Amino acid sequence: MKKDQYQLDKVVILSRHGIRTPLANTIEFLEKASPLKWPSWDHAYGYLTTRGGVLESYFGHYLSQWLEQQNIRLTPENPDIYVYANSLQRTVATAQFLVTGAFAGYDIPVNHKYTIEKMDPIFDPSVQDDSPESKQALLKDIDDADKAESIFKNLAPAYAMLSDILDYKNSQLYAEYQCDFADIPYDLHFVKDEEPELLGPLAIGICAVDAFLLQYYSAFPKEQIAWGKITSQEQWQQLIQIRNHYINLVFHSRSIARKNSALLINMIDDLLHQKNNKINLLVGHDSTIAALLGALDFAEYQLPNQCENTPIGGMVILQRYRNKASGEYLFKAEYVYQSFEQLYTAQPLDINHPPQHYQLQLKNAVANSDGFYQWQDFETRLKEFKK
Template sequence: MINKHYQLDKIVILSRHGIRTPLQNTLELLEQATPFKWPKWQHPYGYLTTRGGALEVYFGHYLSQWLETHNIKLSVIAPKIFVYANSLQRTVATAQFIIAGAYAGYDIAINHKYPIEKMDPIFDPSLRDDSPELKQAVLHDIEQTNQVESIFKNLASAYEVLSDILDYRHSTLYAKHQCPLADIPLKLHLEKNEEPALLGALAIGASAVDAFLLQYYSAFPKEHIAWGRINDLAQWQQIVQLRNQYINLICHTKTLAKHSATPIINTIDNLMQQDNTVNLLVGHDSTIASLLGALEFETYQLPKQFESTPIGGKVALQRFRHLSTGEYFFKAEYIYQSFEQLHNGQVLNADNPPQHYQLQLKNAAINNEGYYSWSDFEERIKSFKIN
């Protein structure tokens, strides 16, 4: 519902890339976790797929329609669109497809800094510091969640379901560890210039679930999705918890979130000072999770989705101007395709929109119309300023 008392003045859309193939660095681990053969893909590992591109075209078309409902029209803003992606194939290609769907035929540059497949520091979750102090702070954060034991207790049934799907008891990994999947020891990996990781049971679970989700979103035949061993949405709901909790612990906890998100938050702050009306940034689930953690958004559960950072999902950071007072306000929405919209490859438009979920800030006052003071949010993002 559009509030006619407010005009959308500026927006930064932070998108996760669209549907990709599995990541090569997880293949060896996945092959050890099951006696079954993993399917071959028609694209290189970690690349946006053709289907992923098509769905981003649909998403781009919808976004242009949605912006028009806010009186942000291409005829006015064409020179005021800025697009920047991480320098990986899947992120650059996602940006290209979004813009093709939104503004086909217009000369809108897709900016990225490095040759394809070189990670841009703005989007790179790798540690820039591995000091004992940082490591201690990360351990403290995880312990302070006061949830670690309850998290893994709550994941027990998810591990059981995943073990059955993988037939883990007949795998190389079981022969090596001789224990249930859930009991494979966890090890926090924090090394400079490498991505933080929680090795062991949770990493195995998250990687396997990611591979199954990509099969499902790519509309593999039912008998080829997890070898036909996932039979209902209840199983999906259980096993996706493993992936969500991995991302939460590695990307969303306080110290790691701040460490990872500071470059992207500084980029967003800079963009908000520029003339561009629409800004599109394309990164990863880690980019979104760390941003939401660092800026202290409330915990959320996205309706009609099991993933907390769904593939192709977009966080829209919006600045509104109150038409009568001229005062600026802030609103954030997660705009994403539902679990079934992704699986069915549905065209997105006003009649079949993606899901919209308003994100809430911790420790911030919201007015009766659902907006935060822009100055409060601006103060929050400027606290991350790198001198």
């Protein structure tokens, strides 16, 4: 069957916010982990940067062209799009820049529920059920993942590299623990209404690696990016494993992912069943995407030309297609994201210079020869969360 026999009917786009500054609650970690002076930023902590906004507008421009290529065209009189963001500056601003890049001049509101900097429960990764049973379920998920992949053992070279970059042996943290970076004790912080944290080298490591990545994506002078100590792609790949494993263990683990994604999945299900708004754009966080993919049982993946599993500014596009011949509905999901190089060079995007596309796979479902799943295979997963 020819792919042109499929018509894109509706999309729900879940985007991570664009390039931001380091988060305020990680600054203490960073300053204790290294005696070296961290570069300063010209935006408030946790805010989308000007460069981040520019890259999001590029992404929006590409997105509008891609949708038009799929025969979904908006008109200023009837913009067939719904936009909803978490009520933080970086997510609302990301949505605004995406919409401006895609449909400049159109009267498209960016909806959010609260005043800026108040977390919306739909996107909140905080613990809702801190019962001993829930904590043990997450600890078991973490333990099972480690047994399957030897995560903590395999991270030892990355920890050693990070320790050298940070000059950890001369830090306040070393004075406190008096042990190698990798031997800092692990502990699961699991408290109701607070974000779960796997304290220890993983939590400290993700803060540091995140800061280095933000410096890189923001095109800081090379001598300021990790103090000039990251000089190869291989080093980035190894260091970013700390970040990927932290996100996978704390947010992607099935026991917590299903709880944290329930409100979002119900919202997505509602959007897919509305007759209007062929385009639905939701803007959240890496934790939002990781939890959604875990809750809906997507297969593990490795994104080409990108070291992060949930890259900054990247989006998961859930797509419902209609077979023109039979009228049946089909499903496809893609991760659409800027490559490591595209983010660093701030390359403009358009249909001839696209971001990366990677098709995500559903576990326990079979795609047809054109890569589409039966719509029922996906809808059944959504219905599991319907209240």
